[in-house]
Amino acid sequence: MRSKMIEYSDFEIYIHIPFCVRKCGYCDFLSFPAGQDVQTRYMEALKREIRLTGEMLRRQAKTVFSVFIGGGTPSVPEEGQIAGIMQELHEQFSILPDAEITIEANPGTVDLSKLRSFRSAGINRISIGCQSMHDSELVRMGRIHDRAAFLESYELARKAGFDNINLDLISALPGQSLQSWRETLHAAAALEPEHISAYSLILEEGTPFFEQRDTLQLPDEDTEREMYEETAEILSQYGFQQYELSNYAKPGRVCRHNLGYWTGVPYLGMGLGAASYWPAEPAGADREEQEKTWMVRFRKTADLKSYLHLLSEDETAQIPEESDSYELLGKTGCMAEFMILGLRLTDGVSRKEFRRRFQNDLQDIYGGILQKYAAAGLLHNGEDRVFLTRRGRSLANVVMMEFL
Numbered sequence: 476m477r478s479k480m481i482e483y484s485d486f487e488i489y490i491h492i493p494f495c496v497r498k499c500g501y502c503d504f505l506s507f508p509a510g511q512d513v514q515t516r517y518m519e520a521l522k523r524e525i526r527l528t529g530e531m532l533r534r535q536a537k538t539v540f541s542v543f544i545g546g547g548t549p550s551v552p553e554e555g556q557i558a559g560i561m562q563e564l565h566e567q568f569s570i571l572p573d574a575e576i577t578i579e580a581n582p583g584t585v586d587l588s589k590l591r592s593f594r595s596a597g598i599n600r601i602s603i604g605c606q607s608m609h610d611s612e613l614v615r616m617g618r619i620h621d622r623a624a625f626l627e628s629y630e631l632a633r634k635a636g637f638d639n640i641n642l643d644l645i646s647a648l649p650g651q652s653l654q655s656w657r658e659t660l661h662a663a664a665a666l667e668p669e670h671i672s673a674y675s676l677i678l679e680e681g682t683p684f685f686e687q688r689d690t691l692q693l694p695d696e697d698t699e700r701e702m703y704e705e706t707a708e709i710l711s712q713y714g715f716q717q718y719e720l721s722n723y724a725k726p727g728r729v730c731r732h733n734l735g736y737w738t739g740v741p742y743l744g745m746g747l748g749a750a751s752y753w754p755a756e757p758a759g760a761d762r763e764e765q766e767k768t769w770m771v772r773f774r775k776t777a778d779l780k781s782y783l784h785l786l787s788e789d790e791t792a793q794i795p796e797e798s799d800s801y802e803l804l805g806k807t808g809c810m811a812e813f814m815i816l817g818l819r820l821t822d823g824v825s826r827k828e829f830r831r832r833f834q835n836d837l838q839d840i841y842g843g844i845l846q847k848y849a850a851a852g853l854l855h856n857g858e859d860r861v862f863l864t865r866r867g868r869s870l871a872n873v874v875m876m877e878f879l
C-alpha cells in the first residue's frame with residue numbers, strides 16, 4: 476500500500492483468512508491447510524497489518540460500513556482468534572454501529588461455542604458453504620462435510636443468534652442433473668436463510684477439476700442455462716428476490732458488502748493476497764492528467780513466507796505489497812467497470828449516480844451500446860436506470876463485453 480492514501484470517508488474492509496482443512500477439487504482461491512503454529516503467527520501478522528493500516532489513515536475521517544471476513548475458511552482458526560482481529564479493527568477504524576459484519580464458515584469447522592464467540596465479537600452475518608444438498612455431489616467436489624454436517628452447522632448458527640445467514644450453492648456440478656439442482660434449491664430455501672448465493676461451477680486452470688475436465692460429466696450448456704433460469708423461479712416461491720446475477724435475498728437482506736463491490740465503493744483488503752480499490756491521489760491540476768489517475772487497485776503479497784516476514788515482530792514492520800500488482804485506473808476504465816459491475820444488479824445502473832461519480836452523462840458516453848442492446852431486447856434503457864432484461868441476464872457476458 477502506498478503511504479500517501481487520499482481521504483475517503485465511506486468504505487468497506489475485507490479480511491482474508493487463507494486456511495482450509497483441505498483443498499476442494501474446484502477451488503482456485505488463495506487457501507491451503509496449515510498447522511496451529513502458522514495460523515497463530517498469521518493472525519498476529521494480520522493484527523499488525525490492521526494496526527499499520529489504521530495508523531496510516533489515522534488523520535482521516537474514515538467510516539466503515541461493512542466488514543467481510545472471507546477465505547479460505549475463517550472458521551478454521553481456534554476460537555478467540557477472530558475476536559482478536561475484530562478487536563483490532565474496532566481500535567483502528569470507526570466501524571459504524573450498524574455495520575454489516577460477515578464471516579464465512581464451513582460445516583465441519585464450527586461448534587456452538589465458536590459461533591457464539593463470533594457473535595460476541597460483533598459479527599452479525601454468517602455465510603455458510605453448503606454448496607449442495609446431495610452427499611454424492613459433495614464427495615465429488617472434495618468437500619469436508621456431508622448434508623447432515625451442513626444442517627447441524629446451520630442450526631447451530633441460528634442457536635448462536637445469527638439472524639442473517641447466507642447459504643452458498645453451486646450449480647452445473649459434475650454428475651448433477653436438473654432435478655438434483657432443483658432438490659438442492661428447495662431444501663436450502665426451505666430452511667429460510669435470509670440470503671442465497673448460487674453460482675455456476677467454473678473450471679479454473681490449476682485446479683484438479685480443470686485437469687480432469689475431459690472425464691468430468693458436466694451438464695451440457697442447455698441444462699446449465701435451465702438450471703440458471705429455474706433458480707430465480709424456485710427461490711421466488713420462497714420469498715427470495717434476485718438482486719444480482721447470482722444472488723437472491725429476502726426483502727431487506729441484500730449483502731451490503733457485495734453491493735458495495737458492484738457499485739464501485741472503495742474497499743481496503745487486509746491479509747494474504749487481499750486486494751484493495753481506493754481513490755487515486757490526483758495527479759496535478761490538469762484535468763486530463765487527473766482523469767488518468769482515478770482509482771488504484773493493489774494487492775498484498777500472496778506469498779505466506781514474505782507476508783509473515785514483513786510483518787514479524789523483529790522487523791521494522793512494513794505492509795507487504797507487490798509493486799507489479801499496483802494498478803492505476805483512469806476514469807475511462809472506471810466508467811467501464813462501473814457499467815459491467817452495475818449491470819450485474821437487477822436494478823442496474825442509475826443514470827444519476829453515473830453523473831455524480833463521473834460528471835458525465837451516461838448517454839453521451841455509452842448511448843450507442845445502450846441503444847444496440849435495447850433494440851435486441853437484452854437491456855432496458857430507462858430514463859432513470861439501465862438494466863438487463865430477463866433474457867439479457869442469460870446473455871450478460873455478451874452485453875458486458877461491449878464496455879471493455
Ligand code: SF4
Nearest residue numbers: 495498499502506547
Ligand atoms: S472450503 Fe472454500 S476456500 Fe477452502 S478449499 Fe474449499 S472452496 Fe476453497
